[in-house]
Amino acid sequence: MTKQTWLITGCSSGFGELFVRQLTAQGDQVVATGRNAETRLAHLRETGATILDLDVTAPQAEIEKKFKEAWDAYGTIDVLVNNAGYIQCGALEEISQEELQRSFDTMVHGPINLTRAALPYFRERGSGWLLYMNSQSGFVGEPGATAYCASKFAIEGAVESLSKELAWLAPGIKPLIIESGIHSTEVMANLQHVTPRVPFWQPLNEAARVRSRGNYENPPGSAPDMVSKVIQIVKGTGVAAGREIPLRIPFGSDCLAEMLGKLEQLRKTYKEWENVANSTDFEEGKKPMARLPG
Template sequence: MSKVWFITGVTRGMGAKIAKAALASGDKVVATGRQQEAVTKVLGTSDNLFATILDVTREDQVKAAVQAAIERFGRIDVLVNNAGYGHLGVFEETTLEEIRAQYDTNVFGLMTVTHAVIPEMRKQRSGRIINISSVAGLKGVFGGSIYNSSKFAVEGFSQAIAEELAPFGIYVTAVSPGFFRTDFLDSSSVKYSNNAISDYAKALAEFRDFHDNRNHAQAGDPRKLADVILQLAQVEKPPVSFVAGSDGLEWAMIVNKQQKEQLDAWRNLSVSTDGTW
């Protein structure tokens, strides 16, 4: 039986690859983006494709898109929250407006779409929610305070609703890719703060060089990740957290090792807070 996918941020990158893979498998796809014409330019047209405008920061557009999807295909089986971008740079240089914009898309936009889709899946007593996170949601690093924290929020949100929705046959997976060859590091996607503070200049320049040198040279193949996401939507019991890419897996293992070492090092102080009553 074919599935109905609802995918955000389909105009390029991972969203486009996932939509193409789902269509190629014979599934139906509700493909959304800020410009409907851009969606159809990437995916073309077919009976199995419904392209609709959606800015995830606009609650009215979210509700309208979900309702239109139900009217067109009758159900939503797989939600892929892919829309997002990276705001990088030193926290002190970042404006509050930039912080809010990052969270409005990566966190609140994702939650708004999920909030609109859950009632339909709960009625069906089935569904898959796949939240595109990042290994940046596993460990904070210099220059990533805003993006890191937004993806930490996605990880925690996914784990919590996974427990809430499992009784209704709805499974949630946060997918955390490492570096994949998309436009994520391109100047058309990633954003940096412009309020330069000289004390951070050298370290920030090295940080930017590191990422600029990997732009469109990342190891991960987005087409293969799209195929993996199709598999995750099919398996009986998908993982709540899934790390993609050899570099992502190495990163996650380092994070786990460092966390264990820190817990062990401070164990005595940690347990010293227990009461003696």
């Protein structure tokens, strides 16, 4: 199996920590990153990974400096894993602009800035993997999860556009969105709940707390198993052997059920409104220019 070098964000726990432990155990080289890395990632030093302090919400120039530092550690980076994130709970009316901005800074601007930092290196080499650890919440909105869903929807759109840009001009660079259902990590135990501001939404906030406790205590999916399969996908082994890798791959029966349910509803809606949708088309021969490739 070909050894690779990985840069992973959000390694203090959860998927990030699992990536570090599984990859180093396989002999891959890993740059494990996180905020306050000297203390928060100290438990990963015994893995042999390079520990790098990296706040994904830092300005672009700082992100580029950190990426170069990671690259120089081993002379290359083969796979960038954008994993850092958290869940901010609260109804849209109660979420402040500042809270929403923090979610976007971490889960939209952070991955995009790191992608910008990686692309010049990957373009020069002609290859590289760009992984985005996303969620079913990037396709299905959830009550009480406005900030999280909005940020996850946003990165899906950005990466889909990126995938078409790369397919056109740099096909050796592969973006991949991992759409995860609920797996056995600490994320559900570390939810950030909005400060109650509107009494009307108190029942929703309490329901979110009850649901998160249940998801944490009885998760339907195994996080180590999922991380193992994501690694196989990048390496083209195991579950990925002989298969073409799409832009998005869901993990978890709960995720798949939610997504298929939404797709069915969308198909029904679009079919019912097909005549209205088509009614605004230009007459034949007066249509605008074709779109760009992709």
